Amino acid sequence: MFEAKLANAALLKKIVEAIKDLVTDAPFDCSESAMCLQAMDSSHVALVSLKLEVGMFDTYRCDRTINLGLSLANMSKALKCANNDDTCMIKYEENDGDSITFTFADVKRDKTQDVTVKMMDIDSEHLGIPDQSYSVVCEMPASEFQKTCKDLATFSDSLNITATKAGIVFTGKGDIGTSVVTYSPSSNSDDESESVSLEVKRSSQPTALSDRVRLSLCNEVPVVVEYPIEDNGYLRFYLAPKIDDEENMD
Amino acid sequence: MFEAKLANAALLKKIVEAIKDLVTDAPFDCSESAMCLQAMDSSHVALVSLKLEVGMFDTYRCDRTINLGLSLANMSKALKCANNDDTCMIKYEENDGDSITFTFADVKRDKTQDVTVKMMDIDSEHLGIPDQSYSVVCEMPASEFQKTCKDLATFSDSLNITATKAGIVFTGKGDIGTSVVTYSPSSNSDDESESVSLEVKRSSQPTALSDRVRLSLCNEVPVVVEYPIEDNGYLRFYLAPKIDDEENMD
Amino acid sequence: MFEAKLANAALLKKIVEAIKDLVTDAPFDCSESAMCLQAMDSSHVALVSLKLEVGMFDTYRCDRTINLGLSLANMSKALKCANNDDTCMIKYEENDGDSITFTFADVKRDKTQDVTVKMMDIDSEHLGIPDQSYSVVCEMPASEFQKTCKDLATFSDSLNITATKAGIVFTGKGDIGTSVVTYSPSSNSDDESESVSLEVKRSSQPTALSDRVRLSLCNEVPVVVEYPIEDNGYLRFYLAPKIDDEENMD
Numbered sequence: 027m028f029e030a031k032l033a034n035a036a037l038l039k040k041i042v043e044a045i046k047d048l049v050t051d052a053p054f055d056c057s058e059s060a061m062c063l064q065a066m067d068s069s070h071v072a073l074v075s076l077k078l079e080v081g082m083f084d085t086y087r088c089d090r091t092i093n094l095g096l097s098l099a100n101m102s103k104a105l106k107c108a109n110n111d112d113t114c115m116i117k118y119e120e121n122d123g124d125s126i127t128f129t130f131a132d133v134k135r136d137k138t139q140d141v142t143v144k145m146m147d148i149d150s151e152h153l154g155i156p157d158q159s160y161s162v163v164c165e166m167p168a169s170e171f172q173k174t175c176k177d178l179a180t181f182s183d184s185l186n187i188t189a190t191k192a193g194i195v196f197t198g199k200g201d202i203g204t205s206v207v208t209y210s211p212s213s214n215s216d217d218e219s220e221s222v223s224l225e226v227k228r229s230s231q232p233t234a235l236s237d238r239v240r241l242s243l244c245n246e247v248p249v250v251v252e253y254p255i256e257d258n259g260y261l262r263f264y265l266a267p268k269i270d271d272e273e274n275m276d
Numbered sequence: 277m278f279e280a281k282l283a284n285a286a287l288l289k290k291i292v293e294a295i296k297d298l299v300t301d302a303p304f305d306c307s308e309s310a311m312c313l314q315a316m317d318s319s320h321v322a323l324v325s326l327k328l329e330v331g332m333f334d335t336y337r338c339d340r341t342i343n344l345g346l347s348l349a350n351m352s353k354a355l356k357c358a359n360n361d362d363t364c365m366i367k368y369e370e371n372d373g374d375s376i377t378f379t380f381a382d383v384k385r386d387k388t389q390d391v392t393v394k395m396m397d398i399d400s401e402h403l404g405i406p407d408q409s410y411s412v413v414c415e416m417p418a419s420e421f422q423k424t425c426k427d428l429a430t431f432s433d434s435l436n437i438t439a440t441k442a443g444i445v446f447t448g449k450g451d452i453g454t455s456v457v458t459y460s461p462s463s464n465s466d467d468e469s470e471s472v473s474l475e476v477k478r479s480s481q482p483t484a485l486s487d488r489v490r491l492s493l494c495n496e497v498p499v500v501v502e503y504p505i506e507d508n509g510y511l512r513f514y515l516a517p518k519i520d521d522e523e524n525m526d
Numbered sequence: 527m528f529e530a531k532l533a534n535a536a537l538l539k540k541i542v543e544a545i546k547d548l549v550t551d552a553p554f555d556c557s558e559s560a561m562c563l564q565a566m567d568s569s570h571v572a573l574v575s576l577k578l579e580v581g582m583f584d585t586y587r588c589d590r591t592i593n594l595g596l597s598l599a600n601m602s603k604a605l606k607c608a609n610n611d612d613t614c615m616i617k618y619e620e621n622d623g624d625s626i627t628f629t630f631a632d633v634k635r636d637k638t639q640d641v642t643v644k645m646m647d648i649d650s651e652h653l654g655i656p657d658q659s660y661s662v663v664c665e666m667p668a669s670e671f672q673k674t675c676k677d678l679a680t681f682s683d684s685l686n687i688t689a690t691k692a693g694i695v696f697t698g699k700g701d702i703g704t705s706v707v708t709y710s711p712s713s714n715s716d717d718e719s720e721s722v723s724l725e726v727k728r729s730s731q732p733t734a735l736s737d738r739v740r741l742s743l744c745n746e747v748p749v750v751v752e753y754p755i756e757d758n759g760y761l762r763f764y765l766a767p768k769i770d771d772e773e774n775m776d
Binding site for chain 3: 347354387388
């Protein structure tokens with residue numbers, strides 16, 4: 027049996043909205059200590075890694091380590107039924123067959139909503155992510171990062187991130203023109219490190235999961251885009267560098 | 277001659293928006309006492325019944341009982357021209373040929389707008405709706421009913437309503453999962469009556485016609501979804517039960 | 527070299543949004559005294575005439591008269607990157623080849639964005655617009671004019687404007703009906719002049735360039751729809767009258 031209760035459904039709704047365009051089927055690994063998810067997008071360029079620790083839940087019971095496979099499209103439909111301030115209980119019982127029940131409760135109105143979603147068999151490939159030291163770690167407002175990615179996507183389907191002592195620079199170059207966004211270091215004091223240049227094929231667009239985003243950069247290894255979730259979890263995107271023959275950095 | 281003036285155009289705009297996806301052509305029956313409309317949707321599952329009594333109008337003159345046929349799509353286009361706080365005069369004169377004029381006036385700005393819409397010949401089939409006693413009458417916030425119908429439509433194109441002493445329960449069951457919404461009786465004290473189960477094929481989605489909606493339920497007869505309009509009228513949807521062979525209640 | 531700086535990018539964004547559906551390619555004529563644009567729509571019914579005088583810019587440098595051709599679609603993409611309160615620098619250097627750079631700076635966040643857009647060869651046909659005395663000049667709130675044009679477009683693809691001592695009247699007549707909007711003179715005291723009747727094929731829809739719009743009308747010559755831009759420029763639409771054989775005014 028697995029049973030975990032979140033104080034409000036909005037958090038899970040935002041997480042699912044943030045990843046459902048990248049990953050279609052999600053294997054949730056539930057253990058005594060956390061609910062985790064690792065999945066790659068279909069083009070194997072982006073790896074999503076989600077961790078929700080026990081401390082994030084109001085109640086949490088996991089009798090044995092279990093893998094719950096869900097279509098994120100269906101999970102999104104279920105979560106859209108919830109009001110943002112509803113509580114959200116996630117429940118799986120072996121006897122219930124292959125389905126998971128989300129229960130949304132709005133105490134004030136004496137209303138509960140049970141949404142039962144069929145599970146899927148998904149091969150869970152929990153990849154070992156090697157420890158990596160990064161040349162640059164940059165924190166910035168999540169909204170700024172999101173707007174910059176959206177603006178550059180107008181011009182190019184890949185973007186280049188360069189961090190120097192002068193700041194962090196995002197560049198998108200395409201047929202109709204070029205856009206270069208520069209954040210100068212006075213507001214990003216962590217960036218004063220060596221130069222780094224890499225290209226990410228696409229970037230993630232979570233909306234309001236957290237106020238801040240942390241970018242970890244190093245040449246020729248995946249960039250990490252991390253959104254901390256309260257104090258007990260994170261949503262990370264590992265984005266592989268794009269290797270162009272003509273622009274190869276070797 | 278028919279001439280009737282509403283204090284603001286927003287009311288008529290909301291009514292037309294609420295029914296125009298269900299009914300395309302509307303025969304308005306105008307008499308000394310009220311402006312009425314009865315029409316079935318094309319699949320003959322839903323009957324719309326609208327009554328606007330004289331008391332709802334600022335001025336009202338109807339020389340003789342008359343039937344005014346209008347395309348609701350055209351009527352919607354006309355009403356979208358009105359600002360919500362404009363007054364709305366509806367006028368038909370035998371001499372004007374086959375058209376109706378809506379006049380919207382915004383006194384402050386010294387602006388008037390006359391929209392003349394061509395009439396249609398529509399067979400008016402004013403059905404006698406038999407008196408029916410219902411096992412359950414349930415009042416609830418219109419917004420809750422609307423959200424519940426929208427949520428369940430994600431999972432199923434039919435929904436099941438069950439009322440017991442424990443509350444009123446809406447169920448939608450489909451391929452991707454099942455959603456069950458329960459309102460417990462503490463907030464719906466009228467529901468403490470015998471069990472009722474029926475299925476409605478689709479439900480109506482008026483937005484802000486009224487704060488409350490009244491559901492009248494009885495096995496094997498159409499459910500009535502009623503929105504009171506101020507104190508002088510109503511918009512009712514009669515929705516036929518869906519008879520499945522496998523789930524037949526007989 | 528051409529270099530001009532606007533205190534905020536919102537102004538240029540609004541101008542481009544207002545004209546980009548009418549005109550695809552824009553030749554900006556830059557001189558010592560102003561940045562101008564004249565272009566006709568593809569059907570040669572509407573002439574757009576834009577003038578931004580030096581006084582509108584924070585800084586302005588134009589070494590020699592020059593014509594900068596830009597796709598308005600690309601210019602719109604560039605300007606959408608700007609936040610409304612960003613400053614906007616427009617820069618062209620002969621040495622940079624055929625491109626223009628827009629620099630948006632948000633001083634608070636120490637962020638700058640350079641968007642470089644390729645230029646186009648556009649035949650600039652700066653038409654001499656003859657002086658014309660108009661029978662009627664009518665000023666009205668831009669929002670009212672915009673709503674009236676939008677409402678009438680529901681019914682007809684041409685509209686008729688008639689101004690008399692009784693007011694200014696906009697009429698759209700189509701298959702589904704007719705809409706007549708009347709503004710009475712008490713709020714438009716300038717309109718008390720002789721009768722004028724003409725038809726304009728389409729009208730412009732700038733949103734919030736200015737609070738007021740000025741219409742200049744005379745039989746059988748183009749109507750002028752003018753939006754003043756601050757105190758140092760204007761956006762004008764010259765709209766040719768539509769000559770119908772059956773409704774010819776001769």
